[in-house]
Amino acid sequence: MSAPHHRQRIAIFGATGSVGQSTLDVIAQHPMRYEVTALAAYQDVAGMQALARAFHPRYVVMANRQAASELAAALSDLSAIEVRSGPEALVEMAADPGIDTAVAAIVGAAGLPACLAAVEAGKRVLLANKEALVVAGDLLCQAAQRSGATLLPIDSEHNGLFQCLPVDAAGAMDLSGVEHLCLTASGGPFRERDPATLAKVTVAEACAHPTWSMGQKISVDSATMMNKGLEVIEACRLFGLPSAQVTVVIHPQSLVHALVQYRDGSMLAQLGLADMRTPVAHALAWPERIDSGVAALDLAAVGTLAFTQPDAERFPCLALARDALERGPGATVALNAANEVAVDAFLHGLLRFDRIAGVIDATLSGMEHHVDNALEALLEHDHAARTHARQQLRQWSA
Ligand code: NAD
Ligand code: MG
Numbered sequence: 001m002s003a004p005h006h007r008q009r010i011a012i013f014g015a016t017g018s019v020g021q022s023t024l025d026v027i028a029q030h031p032m033r034y035e036v037t038a039l040a041a042y043q044d045v046a047g048m049q050a051l052a053r054a055f056h057p058r059y060v061v062m063a064n065r066q067a068a069s070e071l072a073a074a075l076s077d078l079s080a081i082e083v084r085s086g087p088e089a090l091v092e093m094a095a096d097p098g099i100d101t102a103v104a105a106i107v108g109a110a111g112l113p114a115c116l117a118a119v120e121a122g123k124r125v126l127l128a129n130k131e132a133l134v135v136a137g138d139l140l141c142q143a144a145q146r147s148g149a150t151l152l153p154i155d156s157e158h159n160g161l162f163q164c165l166p167v168d169a170a171g172a173m174d175l176s177g178v179e180h181l182c183l184t185a186s187g188g189p190f191r192e193r194d195p196a197t198l199a200k201v202t203v204a205e206a207c208a209h210p211t212w213s214m215g216q217k218i219s220v221d222s223a224t225m226m227n228k229g230l231e232v233i234e235a236c237r238l239f240g241l242p243s244a245q246v247t248v249v250i251h252p253q254s255l256v257h258a259l260v261q262y263r264d265g266s267m268l269a270q271l272g273l274a275d276m277r278t279p280v281a282h283a284l285a286w287p288e289r290i291d292s293g294v295a296a297l298d299l300a301a302v303g304t305l306a307f308t309q310p311d312a313e314r315f316p317c318l319a320l321a322r323d324a325l326e327r328g329p330g331a332t333v334a335l336n337a338a339n340e341v342a343v344d345a346f347l348h349g350l351l352r353f354d355r356i357a358g359v360i361d362a363t364l365s366g367m368e369h370h371v372d373n374a375l376e377a378l379l380e381h382d383h384a385a386r387t388h389a390r391q392q393l394r395q396w397s398a
């Protein structure tokens with residue numbers, strides 16, 4: 001008889017978001033394996049209240065203090081669930097000895113401090129928050145080596161790569177036989193749209209992703225293809241490879257998520273329906289496999305798989321990201337910060353869609369990017385780049 005092992009205690013950062021929902025959906029299918037211990041979000045009181053009532057975590061965190069006090073009032077009949085507030089409560093939650101696994105699913109650089117704290121505390125960390133790696137990849141990977149944390153990518157392409165790479169049971173990888181990694185990209189909603197009409201793109205059009213249902217920021221990133229640019233950086237940092245060894249191919253069906261080209265001519269691919277529950281289930285159970293609720297791919301029904309080269313002129317953000325990667329960690333901090341500012345401005349009707357790349361380009365070329373490899377220095381550079389990007393906005397605003 002095998003000894004009864006305790007359920008994996010899970011903390012979800014960004015619980016009310018799209019990845020948070022996919023994660024909770026998988027967890028709900030396996031109540032004997034997983035227990036929701038803590039949930040965190042920014043300010044969605046109604047969303048968090050519903051999750052607290054459904055999953056009964058020990059505590060919940062709202063980063064926004066006003067939202068935290070509203071949530072505490074709304075949950076006053078449930079005395080067993082504590083409500084905590086503020087960014088410092090997020091970091092405390094990440095280091096809580098009462099959790100085993102942290103799901104990093106906050107959007108943007110705002111997720112970095114908690115993500116880093118979870119890695120430093122030696123947790124199993126399921127990483128969706130790609131911006132954290134773009135801002136502090138070296139720091140996160142070094143901290144993981146020191147603490148023994150297991151970093152498991154759940155961004156679908158990186159999870160696909162992880163599945164196709166030679167990984168041992170401890171998570172160590174030997175990449176000596178790998179020629180290059182390849183990320184697929186759907187090309188987003190504007191893959192074939194007349195570039196002359198991109199000035200008039202609305203928020204609804206930019207967020208209508210053809211194959212994935214996701215939060216607004218990553219949906220706009222997919223429309224500009226900055227998402228793939230961030231993912232190239234994410235892959236280089238996660239797997240320790242230079243930009244030249246991470247390629248991108250357009251695959252509008254989003255059924256093949258990533259491929260690994262080996263020296264001997266073999267190419268391994270990971271396929272599946274475009275549903276985040278697959279990478280989430282893979283990383284939750286790794287190295288085992290569990291049901292995710294996602295149907296199997298019917299290849300005969302799919303018929304053919306299509307691939308094309310990305311169009312560099314249509315998607316300037318891809319080259320901006322590679323350029324920042326070549327220039328070093330400070331430049332990728334600024335790239336991400338300027339992109340967050342520009343996308344937020346677009347979502348608020350303050351910047352034209354076709355000017356997002358211009359704001360990022362001007363921020364990258366208008367600053368020095370020498371930064372020390374420490375959290376405080378990186379966040380300071382992030383702040384400076386946001387200020388710079390906001391100044392650009394004033395000139396570019398419609
Ligand atoms: P989303 O907008 O749907 O959800 C974001 C979550 O983060 C929300 O719960 C929100 O409350 C929380 N949040 C935002 N700012 C916060 C702050 N300052 N403090 C605390 N919480 C905060 O976003 P999403 O689509 O779920 O994406 C989350 C992350 O996962 C992003 O980095 C994205 O690039 C990545 N990702 C998403 C998908 C997807 O399918 N949605 C796929 C791959 C990677
Ligand atoms: Mg992805």
